[in-house]
Amino acid sequence: MNNVVPRWIVRRLAVVAVVAMTVVAGLVVTPAAQASPAVQYTNPLAEQRADPHIFKHTDGFYYFTATAPEYDRIILRRATTIQGLASAPETVIWRKHTTGEMGAHIWAPEIHFINGKWYVYFAAGRADDIWKIRMYVLETSNANPLSGGWVERGRISTPLDTFSLDATTFVANGVRYLSWAQNDPAVGTGTNLYLARMGSTPWTITGTVARISVPTYSWETVGHRVNEGPSVIERNGRLFMTYSASATDANYCLGMLTASSTANLLSASSWSKTATPVFASNTSTGQYGPGHNSFTVSEDGQSDILVYHDRNYRDISGDPLNDPNRRTRV
Ligand code: AHR
Numbered sequence: 001m002n003n004v005v006p007r008w009i010v011r012r013l014a015v016v017a018v019v020a021m022t023v024v025a026g027l028v029v030t031p032a033a034q035a036s037p038a039v040q041y042t043n044p045l046a047e048q049r050a051d052p053h054i055f056k057h058t059d060g061f062y063y064f065t066a067t068a069p070e071y072d073r074i075i076l077r078r079a080t081t082i083q084g085l086a087s088a089p090e091t092v093i094w095r096k097h098t099t100g101e102m103g104a105h106i107w108a109p110e111i112h113f114i115n116g117k118w119y120v121y122f123a124a125g126r127a128d129d130i131w132k133i134r135m136y137v138l139e140t141s142n143a144n145p146l147s148g149g150w151v152e153r154g155r156i157s158t159p160l161d162t163f164s165l166d167a168t169t170f171v172a173n174g175v176r177y178l179s180w181a182q183n184d185p186a187v188g189t190g191t192n193l194y195l196a197r198m199g200s201t202p203w204t205i206t207g208t209v210a211r212i213s214v215p216t217y218s219w220e221t222v223g224h225r226v227n228e229g230p231s232v233i234e235r236n237g238r239l240f241m242t243y244s245a246s247a248t249d250a251n252y253c254l255g256m257l258t259a260s261s262t263a264n265l266l267s268a269s270s271w272s273k274t275a276t277p278v279f280a281s282n283t284s285t286g287q288y289g290p291g292h293n294s295f296t297v298s299e300d301g302q303s304d305i306l307v308y309h310d311r312n313y314r315d316i317s318g319d320p321l322n323d324p325n326r327r328t329r330v
Contacts, residue, residue, distance in 0.1 A: 047327045050309045056296050063076060063077070076091050093138075101124065107166075112202075118139065119137055119202045123167070134156075136153075137154065139151050139203075156178070157205075164183070166292075170234075178198050179193060181226075181243075217273075217275070238260055238261060249289055252292075257274075286313075292308065311327070
């Protein structure tokens with residue numbers, strides 16, 4: 001009996017050993033991050049309120065703002081619970097100008113608390129050029145932002161002076177960033193996602209402006225080539241930037257970029273995009289065109305809550321931007 005093991009058996013055993021090690025390694029996984037415990041809310045939270053943004057503040061209140069379908073004003077609500085926002089009184093904190101900039105298409109406000117003051121980021125066209133959409137900032141030092149005192153801090157200037165909207169801000173590794181959607185004629189029609197460090201004021205940016213996503217997948221380019229409405233959450237050492245894609249009809253959906261929290265976020269290669277939408281129309285639940293989300297946290301702090309808009313019907317006649325029935329859900 002030849003006691004030398006034939007080479008083909010050695011090779012076979014080596015393959016088995018590698019597969020076995022892989023399986024064992026796969027089974028001995030590092031404990032997965034705990035999923036958020038489920039919480040229940042009654043939806044919709046608000047009819048005819050698109051691009052919803054909820055900010056949970058340290059004062060015990062949730063602050064809510066969203067796009068009103070008339071595109072003519074910025075509204076705020078506050079309540080001590082997320083469900084309470086549904087019936088909370090609504091205050092108009094600012095109205096569009098009758099002439100000049102900030103005079104039309106008042107879109108997608110977000111409310112943030114930065115260095116002891118409140119800021120509202122929003123997009124607006126001009127009264128005399130309603131598609132000259134740019135990003136603007138309001139500020140108040142009032143502890144209760146529903147009590148007024150709002151000052152117009154002006155436009156967020158970016159290297160390109162083009163169609164720009166949907167500004168959001170977040171802090172990662174102690175650095176505050178601004179992310180937004182903007183057209184770049186060199187890229188083509190539609191909007192891409194950009195990221196920059198916030199500058200010396202909450203209405204300025206500084207340093208490198210990184211283009212971190214361009215609509216390239218088919219689900220990003222139905223009706224229009226759209227990446228917009230960025231929103232960031234950081235969990236378990238990673239940043240997740242969801243964004244909205246395609247036209248604002250039933251094709252509207254969420255995509256997601258992921259980066260390591262310690263990566264150079266201003267390098268586009270740090271971000272990887274899901275190949276398919278992470279949230280899309282669902283005929284069985286009757287939710288169509290879900291998108292332009294933000295994130296908040298449940299009352300007990302244990303659950304991450306997706307805040308988004310949808311419609312309860314698929315077919316829209318005319319420009320979907322003129323359909324008023326995007327409503328807020330959580
Ligand atoms: O709701 C108005 C605009 O519609 C938002 O700014 C944008 O995200 C979407 O296209």
